[in-house]
Amino acid sequence: MDITLKLWSVVAIVGALNYLSRLSFIAIFARRRMPPVLARAFRYVPAAMLTALVLPMVVGAPAGEPWPVPRIAAATVAGIVAFATHSTLKTLAAGMGTLWVLEAVLAGIG
């Protein structure tokens, strides 16, 4: 299949599926009362989903390669700054800065 046609098929199908995912419960529950157990469970959506999203991006390494220690250290620093400041920009600066320093130091040693 031609790459252009394939790409636009992905745009149309994934676009539609993603939109239906986003609309699903909003359409079902907006006019109904949510069972209290579910309402309570949804409090834990951000913490659980964002952690599941972020962790593989930090510790993920191609098979056979060691754990990316500078990234894990930089993400830890960023996590502390994020918790203390609630600031996206400070978190970005702390995390990227730590990563650059550590990689420069490691390159200097190696």
Next chain:
Amino acid sequence: MLPACVGMTPFGLVCGVGAAAAGASVLGALGLSAIVFSGAAQVLAVQLLAAGAPLAVVVLTCFVAGLRFVIYSAAMAPYMGPLPVRWQRGLAFLLTDQAFATSIRRFTAGGDTRAAAMHFLGGGFALWAFWQLTNVIGYFVGNLIPPKWSLEFAVPLCFIALLAPHFRSPPTVIAALVAGVAVLALESLPMHLNLIVAGLLGILAGTLADFAAERWTSR
């Protein structure tokens, strides 16, 4: 939402670079960012397209990665009730990780749902517009950025910034811990299914911890 916009810039650039590398036209890249409107799905789609994966595999993988939107939708649903149906449909389109993480706190804090929805709508649209801009910039000049800068690392950093304010109680920490262990332990699952399974396990653990804490304090 403005910090979220700035924070998402590297992610948009990475998506644009990926689309260009996969051989997409600029219109195709824009179609992807404007209609699919999900960084994770866009990165997966262009990687799989570049690798020559069959259409069904690309679609299914992106769909599974996007199943977290179902959970976001469920968490937002109780606050959408007072709004007209047309609004609900528009807001649903703007439901991304960033828009969800920043606005759900505003909704759960109580107060005026309509004002929170306006904030979500305005912020969500700003994120959408900014996302298109960064994707196009990434498409044209993203490959000028030296790989040594590890710009893609800004993506998890953005999510860390979004995540931190949600740690407010022991059950939220338990939810995150369980989700984190599960997502790494289940990494061998196909199509990034580990993301949604780990998320659900974390939510379950947080809910159980919440009930346990309630029983403990009421004794």
